[in-house]
Amino acid sequence: MISRxxxxxxxxxxxxxxxxxxTDLARLQAQATSQxxxxxxxxxxxxxxxxxxxxxxxxxxxxxxxxxxxxxxxxTTVDSAISASTSLLGRVRxxxxxxxxxxxxxxxxxEAIAVELEGLAKELLAQANxxxxxxxxxxxxxxxxxxxxxxxxxxxPGAEVHRRLSEGQTVRVDADGAAVFGVGAGSVFAAVDxxxxxxxxxxxxxxxxxEIDTHLNNMLGVQGSVGARQATIERAREATxxxxxxxxxxxxxxxxVDSVEVLVKLRAQELVYQxxxxxxxxxxxxxxxxxxx
Numbered sequence: 459m460i461s462r463x464x465x466x467x468x469x470x471x472x473x474x475x476x477x478x479x480x481t482d483l484a485r486l487q488a489q490a491t492s493q494x495x496x497x498x499x500x501x502x503x504x505x506x507x508x509x510x511x512x513x514x515x516x517x518x519x520x521x522x523x524x525x526x527x528x529x530x531x532x533x534t535t536v537d538s539a540i541s542a543s544t545s546l547l548g549r550v551r552x553x554x555x556x557x558x559x560x561x562x563x564x565x566x567x568x569e570a571i572a573v574e575l576e577g578l579a580k581e582l583l584a585q586a587n588x589x590x591x592x593x594x595x596x597x598x599x600x601x602x603x604x605x606x607x608x609x610x611x612x613x614x615p616g617a618e619v620h621r622r623l624s625e626g627q628t629v630r631v632d633a634d635g636a637a638v639f640g641v642g643a644g645s646v647f648a649a650v651d652x653x654x655x656x657x658x659x660x661x662x663x664x665x666x667x668x669e670i671d672t673h674l675n676n677m678l679g680v681q682g683s684v685g686a687r688q689a690t691i692e693r694a695r696e697a698t699x700x701x702x703x704x705x706x707x708x709x710x711x712x713x714x715v716d717s718v719e720v721l722v723k724l725r726a727q728e729l730v731y732q733x734x735x736x737x738x739x740x741x742x743x744x745x746x747x748x749x750x751x
Contacts, residue, residue: 505712505713508712509709509712509713512705512708512709512712513709515705516702516705516706516709518625519698519701519702519705520702522622522623522624522694522698523695523698523699523702525621525622525623526621526623526691526694526695526698527695528621528631529621529623529629529631529691530688530691530692530695531590532590532595532619532621532631532632533631533684533687533688533691534688535588535590535595536588536595536596536631536632536633536684537681537684537685537688538588539585539586539588539595539596540585540633540638540677540680540681540684541681542585543582543585543586543638543639543646543677544674544677544678544681546578546581546582546585547582547646547670547673547674547677548674549578550575550578550650550653550670551667551670551671551674553571553574553575553578554575554653554663554664554666554667554670555664555667556571557571557572557653557657557663558662558663558664558667565660568657568658568660569657569658571657572654572657572658575650575653575654575657576650576654578650579647579650579651579654582639582646582647582650583605583609583647586604586605586635586638586639586647587603587604587605593619594612594635595632595633596613596632596633596634596635596638596639597611597612597613597632597635598613598614598616598617598618598619598632598634599614599617599618599619600612600613600614600617604635605635605639605645605647608642609641609642609643609645609647609648610641610642611635611636611641611642613634613635613636618630618632618634619631619632621691623690623691623694623698624694624697624698627694629687629690629691629694630687631687631691633680633683633684634680637676637680638676638677638680639673639677640673640676646670646673649666649669649670649673652666653666
């Protein structure tokens with residue numbers, strides 16, 4: 459059986475084919491201009507779903523990166539403050555040993571040492587109240603200074619500052635001021651004050667050296683813990699950088715187009731469309747009925 463082909467059906471078929479070719483041409487032009495594989499989720503639902511998951515993962519990784527940067531700032535500040543404090547306390551130890559040499563010390567010499575020790579005590583208190591962006595790094599979650607003028611501690615047990623480094627990893631970024639400097643009468647500041655008082659009273663301060671060494675050991679112990687946490691954050695930063703690169707590569711594979719490939723396809727589609735236009739114009743000649751009408 460031979461199908462009947464009319465001039466109208468031939469025209470409709472030709473126009474349909476031209477419209478299809480024009481649609482493909484427009485799609486390739488849009489890809490070449492935007493460098494994106496699809497303009498709307500409906501163009502490629504599977505790719506759009508994968509892209510959405512990748513964008514969510516990138517957002518999480520970006521947040522982890524910000525947490526890591528902030529965490530490094532905290533532990534670096536803590537480490538610097540403890541390092542400065544151990545240096546100050548080392549000077550306190552030297553002066554205490556010097557003051558313990560009572561045979562070579564007169565009242566004027568002891569007073570000079572006492573005055574310097576008072577200055578060192580103030581510097582130690584300033585280090586203990588070190589802040590980062592207005593937050594004390596030794597007071598936990600408290601918004602106040604870690605230590606008051608009477609050497610009382612404003613932090614509370616368990617009030618630690620943590621930062622999330624990845625989905626399953628968090629790390630503490632502050633330090634317990636009470637563990638580093640002591641509290642009240644048992645603090646390093648009170649120990650220096652006692653040495654000053656003993657010097658002015660003519661008491662031998664040699665016995666105070668052991669107390670200073672205890673505070674030094676406490677500081678160094680906490681500093682070692684801070685250093686270990688800093689190393690953990692550094693490793694997390696490297697892992698986050700690797701994840702950022704990997705996620706971007708995967709996103710580009712899903713969303714972005716190969717520019718050379720698209721341009722080749724675009725040129726080929728342009729030639730096909732131009733050829734279709736030429737062929738359609740030659741085939742669809744006016745019929746006798748169209749001429750008579």
